[in-house]
Amino acid sequence: MxxxxxxxxxxxxxxxxxxxxxxxxxxxxxxxxxxxxxxxxxxxxxxxxxxxxxxxxxKYSSLDLSEIGAAADVCGEITTEPAADSGNHVPQEQQVTYDTAPPAFGPHWNVAGVAPVSGAREFYTADDRPELEALVHNLEHGFTVLWYDETIAEDDDAVAELRGIAGKFSDDSNRRLAFIAAPWTSDDGEAFPEGQHVAMTHWSAGGAGETDTAKQVGAFQYCSEASGAALQDFMDQYPQQDSPEPNTLL
The missing domain is CATH 1.20.5 (Single alpha-helices involved in coiled-coils or other helix-helix interfaces)
Known part of the structure; x- marks a missing residue:
């Protein structure tokens, strides 16, 4: 059919x-x-x-630290403030409001933002930066922190310079090279002084081996842009051993 x-x-x-x-x-x-x-x-x-x-x-790998970035005169004079709170560890869930922008000392967590071990990094962005309270712990152990603001963070060339500077401190076998470059954002606190976009801080014991806590100071230096020469001078004046706890592990 x-x-x-x-x-x-x-x-x-x-x-x-x-x-x-x-x-x-x-x-x-x-x-x-x-x-x-x-x-x-x-x-x-x-x-x-x-x-x-x-x-x-x-392009910065073959340059000395002092040759990267601007000349040292883009930075102001180093200033200091009496420091306190060495060993003052607050609970890790507690956020601390620091009196200075950025901090050089103060209460902090009993954890390191960056440990001096193989694989440690020296440069951080706003996406991966350790918390302030952890970085202040690093300061207590002798790190110099170079903070950069959002103006720098938005400038690719300026960030490349900072990465080049940070690369000079990648030898983690030498703790005298204890260095971190980290962002300072509007969420962290007040802005840097007008026209200044970089700040370097160090928690000084008042001299290498000094045990009198009354002699501790926070050291600050503000710059309009990054300067490897100024950073080198700053760290020569305030080396890692000049800190409240230079020889203990973080």
Whole structure:
């Protein structure tokens, strides 16, 4: 028996279904293709960032610290304030409001923002910076912290200079090179003095080996931009051993 002819309506329905199946298949191919592009982009962005960071800072690898950034005269005079709270550890969940922007001393957590061990980093961004209370603990143990504000953070060339400076302190076998570059943001506290975008701080014991806590000071130096020469002078004047707890592990 011959197969009955399809009605016009059924033929139209079949045509629509066939068309829909084709569209679904094309849509599937598109989704797969777009997903692949997105996945590739997600992989490429961090890889590009790493490569571009290395390219931006590689030119500083052959330079001495004093040759990176601006001349030392972009920085003001070093100032000091009487320091307190050495050994004053507050609970890790407690946030501390510091009286200076940025801090050079004060209450802090009993954890280090950065430990002096192999693999430690010297440069941080706002996305991965340790908490202030942990960085102050580093200061207590002799680290110099170079803080940079959001003006610097938004300048790719300035950030490359800072990365180049931080790279000079990557020898973690020498604790005298205890150094961290970290951002200071509007969420952390007041802005730096007008026109100043970099600050260097150190918690001084009042001299290497000094045990009289009354002699402790916080040292501050503000700069309009990063200066490896000024940082070198600052750290020569305030070395790692000139700190409340220079020889204990963090």
């Amino acid at each position: 011959a197969k009955p002819a399809k009605s016009d309506r059924q033929a139209k329905i079949d045509a629509i279904r066939k068309q829909q199946k084709g569209a679904d298949k094309r849509r599937g191919y598109t989704i797969v293709a777009v997903s692949g592009v997105i996945a590739a982009a997600l992989i490429a962005v961090p890889v590009y960032g790493i490569v571009s960071d290395r390219m931006a800072t590689s």
